[in-house]
Amino acid sequence: MTIPTPADTRTLTCRAVLFDMDGTLVDSTAIVEQVWSEFSARYGLDFAEILRTSHGVQAGDTVRRFAPAGADVVALTAELGAAERVRTAGIVALPGAAELLRILPGDAVALVTSADRILADIRMEAAGLAMPATAVTAELVTRGKPHPEGYLQAAGLLGVEPSDALVFEDAPAGIAAGLAAGIRTVAVGPNTGPLPDGVLHISDYSDVSVAVETDAAGARVISFRL
Structure with a gap:
């Protein structure tokens, strides 16, 4: 009804x-930005563009979109997830x-x-x-x-x-x-x-x-x- x-x-x-x-x-916000900043710096990616498009999206989908060709998307996603789980300050x-x-x-x-x-x-x-x-x-x-x-x-x-x-x-x-x-x-x-x-x-x-x-x-x- x-x-x-x-x-x-x-x-x-x-x-x-x-x-x-x-x-x-x-x-x-602070933790999300920190984790994606580290990811973008590691691969020389556009941090601003990652933030603009990753908000509200599953991490694996963002990794799949931005990771270099041949990268292990599953492993990278797991690594990012592990980093987020140990950061709660703020x-x-x-x-x-x-x-x-x-x-x-x-x-x-x-x-x-x-x-x-x-x-x-x-x-x-x-x-x-x-x-x-x-x-x-x-x-x-x-x-x-x-x-x-x-x-x-x-x-x-x-x-x-x-x-x-x-x-x-x-x-x-x-x-x-x-x-x-x-x-x-x-x-x-x-x-x-x-x-x-x-x-x-x-x-x-x-x-x-x-x-x-x-x-x-x-x-x-x-x-x-x-």
């Missing part, structure tokens, strides 16, 4: 909420993220991230955030963002239609994935790039309010005021 959006365009109503992680719930939750996750019903929330499960657990813990019970991480999909597979899988696991879900995303690839899945998508933070028509933007969750109610049919409804 599709939930109508109220006339106030800054209010969105849904049955389930799907969050990206890096840049959306967790600020890990990781923090986005303002308001912890409170928002506490308010939302646990069985209506999913994490959909391009990180693998080990890295996702490490970063969520470092940021002081509880890992949602439903999490779609890199190893659970065959096609990463901007493909919609992860978001469609998460909606299915939560038992909702895409039209009844809401995505929070910070990167162009993730925003594209949410929209391709047919899910209303809210852009978060400064790295979203130009936004498609109809995509609302928030800096963080400081001014976001949420209400969890029950409709006339007894179904749960989550309302966001952005």
Whole structure:
């Protein structure tokens, strides 16, 4: 069942909420930039271009795109992943993220991230955030963002239609994935790039309010005021 959006365009109503992680719930910018800077310096690559195109994308896809011909993509990806797992200094939750996750019903929330499960657990813990019970991480999909597979899988696991879900995303690839899945998508933070028509933007969750109610049919409804 599709939930109508109220006339106030800054209010969105849904049955389930799907969050990206890096840049959306967790600020890990310094570590991400450090790891990709080392990678680009090692191979004489354009660091700015790597950052521009890697945000929100699985690490293996970025390595495959930029690594020199003949490079062992699997080994390089594993090496980068190992480097990221031991670096947690400076990781923090986005303002308001912890409170928002506490308010939302646990069985209506999913994490959909391009990180693998080990890295996702490490970063969520470092940021002081509880890992949602439903999490779609890199190893659970065959096609990463901007493909919609992860978001469609998460909606299915939560038992909702895409039209009844809401995505929070910070990167162009993730925003594209949410929209391709047919899910209303809210852009978060400064790295979203130009936004498609109809995509609302928030800096963080400081001014976001949420209400969890029950409709006339007894179904749960989550309302966001952005």
